Amino acid sequence: MASSDTQSSHDSQIEPEHSARGKTNIAWKYAREEKDPVTKKRSITCLVCLINTMGGGINRLKKHLAGQRGEITPCKKVSPDVRYQMLESLKETSTKKRQREVETDDDQDNEVQEIEE
Numbered sequence: 001m002a003s004s005d006t007q008s009s010h011d012s013q014i015e016p017e018h019s020a021r022g023k024t025n026i027a028w029k030y031a032r033e034e035k036d037p038v039t040k041k042r043s044i045t046c047l048v049c050l051i052n053t054m055g056g057g058i059n060r061l062k063k064h065l066a067g068q069r070g071e072i073t074p075c076k077k078v079s080p081d082v083r084y085q086m087l088e089s090l091k092e093t094s095t096k097k098r099q100r101e102v103e104t105d106d107d108q109d110n111e112v113q114e115i116e117e
Helices: 002-014 024-031 057-066 081-117
Strands: 029-037 042-046 050-054
Touching: 024 029, 024 057, 024 081, 042 057, 050 057, 057 081
Parallel strands: none
Antiparallel strands: 029 042, 042 050
């Protein structure tokens, strides 16, 4: 019984007020979204190393957990298993994005052919 109480209070902390779809990305297990009461700006905190980031969203935090350099400093405390999960998730996201771009290009090509005919 106590575990369900703990779970519900934990969920209410993570789920932001504006979320209509819910948080389905695997990285949300390791992150918390917060809203500054004064500035109303949103930030994401890594629950592994407690770094707080402004902007960039969950994809940026996923890069942090995966250890990718560039947009954000790599997480120094994340386990190899979580790092691997985040790398795989980033690859999957990249593949899906490329597929959508190809489909969009194909749709545009078909529209141009119809117009020319």
